[in-house]
Amino acid sequence: MKQALEQALQAALEELLQDHPDAIAPEVHLTRPKMKEHGDYAANVAMPLARLLKKSPQQIAASILAVVQWPDAVVAADIAGPGFINIRLHQATEAEALKAIVLAGESYGKIAVTADAEKVNLEFVSANPTGPMHVGHGRGAVVGDALASVLNAVGKNVQREYYINDAGVQIGVLANSVWLRMQELEGETIEFPDGAYPGEYIVQIARELLEKHNYVSLTEMDEEARSALVGSESIAANMAMIRDDLAAIGINFDLYFSEQSLHASGRVSELIERLQSEGVVYSGTLPPPKGKEVEDYKSVEQLLFRTTDFGDDVDRPLAKQDGTPTYFAADIAYHYDKHQRGFERMIDVWGADHGGYVSRVQAAMKALTGRERQPDVLLVQMVNLTRDGKPVKMSKRAGTFVTLREVVDEVGADAVRFNFMTRRVESQLDFDLEAAKQKNDENPVYYVQYAYARINAILRKAEDEGHVMGELGDVDVSVLTSHEEQRLVAHLLAYPDALQKAADRLEAYRVATFAMRLAADFHSFYHKNRVVTEDVVLTRARMLLIKAVGQVIRNALNVLGVSTPERM
RNA sequence: GCGCCUGUAGCUCAACAGGAUAGAGCAACAGCCUUCUAAGCUGUAGGUUGCAGGUUCGAGCCCUGCCAGGCGCGCCA
Numbered sequence: 001m002k003q004a005l006e007q008a009l010q011a012a013l014e015e016l017l018q019d020h021p022d023a024i025a026p027e028v029h030l031t032r033p034k035m036k037e038h039g040d041y042a043a044n045v046a047m048p049l050a051r052l053l054k055k056s057p058q059q060i061a062a063s064i065l066a067v068v069q070w071p072d073a074v075v076a077a078d079i080a081g082p083g084f085i086n087i088r089l090h091q092a093t094e095a096e097a098l099k100a101i102v103l104a105g106e107s108y109g110k111i112a113v114t115a116d117a118e119k120v121n122l123e124f125v126s127a128n129p130t131g132p133m134h135v136g137h138g139r140g141a142v143v144g145d146a147l148a149s150v151l152n153a154v155g156k157n158v159q160r161e162y163y164i165n166d167a168g169v170q171i172g173v174l175a176n177s178v179w180l181r182m183q184e185l186e187g188e189t190i191e192f193p194d195g196a197y198p199g200e201y202i203v204q205i206a207r208e209l210l211e212k213h214n215y216v217s218l219t220e221m222d223e224e225a226r227s228a229l230v231g232s233e234s235i236a237a238n239m240a241m242i243r244d245d246l247a248a249i250g251i252n253f254d255l256y257f258s259e260q261s262l263h264a265s266g267r268v269s270e271l272i273e274r275l276q277s278e279g280v281v282y283s284g285t286l287p288p289p290k291g292k293e294v295e296d297y298k299s300v301e302q303l304l305f306r307t308t309d310f311g312d313d314v315d316r317p318l319a320k321q322d323g324t325p326t327y328f329a330a331d332i333a334y335h336y337d338k339h340q341r342g343f344e345r346m347i348d349v350w351g352a353d354h355g356g357y358v359s360r361v362q363a364a365m366k367a368l369t370g371r372e373r374q375p376d377v378l379l380v381q382m383v384n385l386t387r388d389g390k391p392v393k394m395s396k397r398a399g400t401f402v403t404l405r406e407v408v409d410e411v412g413a414d415a416v417r418f419n420f421m422t423r424r425v426e427s428q429l430d431f432d433l434e435a436a437k438q439k440n441d442e443n444p445v446y447y448v449q450y451a452y453a454r455i456n457a458i459l460r461k462a463e464d465e466g467h468v469m470g471e472l473g474d475v476d477v478s479v480l481t482s483h484e485e486q487r488l489v490a491h492l493l494a495y496p497d498a499l500q501k502a503a504d505r506l507e508a509y510r511v512a513t514f515a516m517r518l519a520a521d522f523h524s525f526y527h528k529n530r531v532v533t534e535d536v537v538l539t540r541a542r543m544l545l546i547k548a549v550g551q552v553i554r555n556a557l558n559v560l561g562v563s564t565p566e567r568m
Numbered sequence: 569g570c571g572c573c574u575g576u577a578g579c580u581c582a583a584c585a586g587g588a589u590a591g592a593g594c595a596a597c598a599g600c601c602u603u604c605u606a607a608g609c610u611g612u613a614g615g616u617u618g619c620a621g622g623u624u625c626g627a628g629c630c631c632u633g634c635c636a637g638g639c640g641c642g643c644c645a
Binding site: 057286356450 | 572574580583586588592603605609638639640643645
């Protein structure tokens with residue numbers, strides 16, 4: 001319907017502007033007015049034309065209305081305020097759409113993924129395999145997963161991908177930490193250095209490794225070989241834990257991609273060679289960082305990628321002083337690999353502390369593929385964990401940081417997911433453990449789920465009393481005339497647009513706020529109108545209405561990965 | 569010092585692509601359960617949208633400058 005209206009207006013505009021060959025008709029964009037008095041749809045097209053045509057917006061709106069050919073469903077269109085065109089539809093036309101919603105069911109609002117759908121790679125979480133995920137990772141995980149679902153729902157072919165940083169010095173630290181604990185468990189006296197990972201999980205891994213391997217033969221091994229063995233097994237153990245924790249909030253990846261595999265297969269060095277042959281690499285020195293005190297700064301000649309030619313601030317090193325590739329070098333190889341795997345679009349979800357990294361990766365991809373803004377990066381801001389309003393002290397060094405798993409176990413997956421999803425990623429998020437645990441109005445997730453459960457309670461009650469909605473075609477929706485009913489209908493019809501907008505802007509939180517507003521409209525309706533009454537016709541119409549509401553709430557929560565209990 | 573993000577009601581956040589009277593929840597106050605789930609609803613109060621300029625028919629949103637908070641700033645990832 002919206003499209004039909006927009007087309008009608010667009011056609012009218014073209015006609016009007018025939019006398020102005022140099023004028024370009026603005027794209028018609030209809031909105032749903034906040035206030036019912038402003039009709040079902042509103043268009044502001046007359047306003048931007050005011051200057052161009054040297055007429056008042058009201059006059060222009062009038063000339064548009066004079067030529068426009070509306071679809072049958074339009075009952076009235078008038079000019080209001082500073083030049084809005086407000087369109088009113090036959091109430092029954094809107095309500096008829098309830099039937100289509102119920103018929104479509106789970107697929108209402110969704111676009112099917114076709115064979116030629118755009119291939120999107122969505123990389124998120126990518127927490128280091130050196131320890132458990134913390135709450136900040138959890139936010140990125142939830143946001144990434146929901147965004148993947150949103151994109152999938154609008155017809156994109158989405159792959160969820162996790163990049164395992166299983167290379168570099170941190171892995172050596174991990175191997176060393178575990179080995180020290182193994183020695184300790186065997187009764188040796190060890191000194192546990194500051195830089196090592198202190199957590200209890202390290203001891204647990206050490207214990208498991210001692211069960212699998214003969215300690216004495218390990219001590220007899222060459223140190224490098226032992227470190228490699230302990231390291232890779234520790235990574236495997238940590239990844240198993242991470243996957244398990246992710247599964248606990250309903251997140252599964254299509255692919256876990258190993259950084260180490262890029263080094264092992266020679267793809268990183270191949271990539272560096274390729275860049276060299278293209279002349280965007282040189283040997284040079286970087287100026288010392290400004291504003292930050294670097295005590296032992298030494299100017300060193302390094303292999304540098306001329307990212308400044310592609311929009312970055314300074315050139316970036318591809319190799320460390322010892323000649324091994326930097327993380328950056330591997331990451332370029334990784335993103336280039338995604339490109340070669342045929343993804344038309346890449347989206348990365350990173351923590352805000354990686355913000356300074358965006359321009360260099362995009363610069364590298366521009367150099368390699370000529371494409372701008374790839375990957376598209378979502379920077380997720382920090383989570384401040386509180387309990388009863390007081391900050392929860394976290395220290396990674398002391399091993400006292402709160403893990404994502406602990407939070408999920410304490411407050412539940414639904415509460416964690418929904419709370420992480422109700423805010424834009426750009427804003428920092430305060431997450432209070434006590435508030436998230438409460439099953440009351442402080443907790444938006446229950447508010448929405450409660451609406452769904454309540455709808456089901458009513459439908460059960462209706463059936464118990466012998467009411468049958470019957471064939472959709474027989475339901476007379478013209479009796480749904482109250483303010484609350486019309487609001488609900490309008491809201492339901494806005495769902496596909498809301499989903500599309502969330503996808504276009506990579507803002508999954510919109511689906512959450514949509515669900516909350518819909519739930520609010522439903523609760524309001526519930527208190528003013530009875531569904532099950534003596535009036536058979538009205539009862540059937542309202543059963544259809546709330547069934548459609550329940551369906552849309554369910555669809556929205558499905559996208560967000562939040563459960564929809566039938567009873568609460 | 570430079571770059572990115574943020575600043576909206578006492579608190580946590582919205583405001584759909586620059587549109588109509590800036591909205592919700594919590595907290596406060598006053599009401600609503602012998603009728604489909606009170607994990608809910610209705611009402612009252614609460615605002616110089618950090619500050620100052622600018623752009624235009626119109627600015628919370630765009631531009632400039634300040635102020636405040638967060639993140640980052642070579643060979644960690």
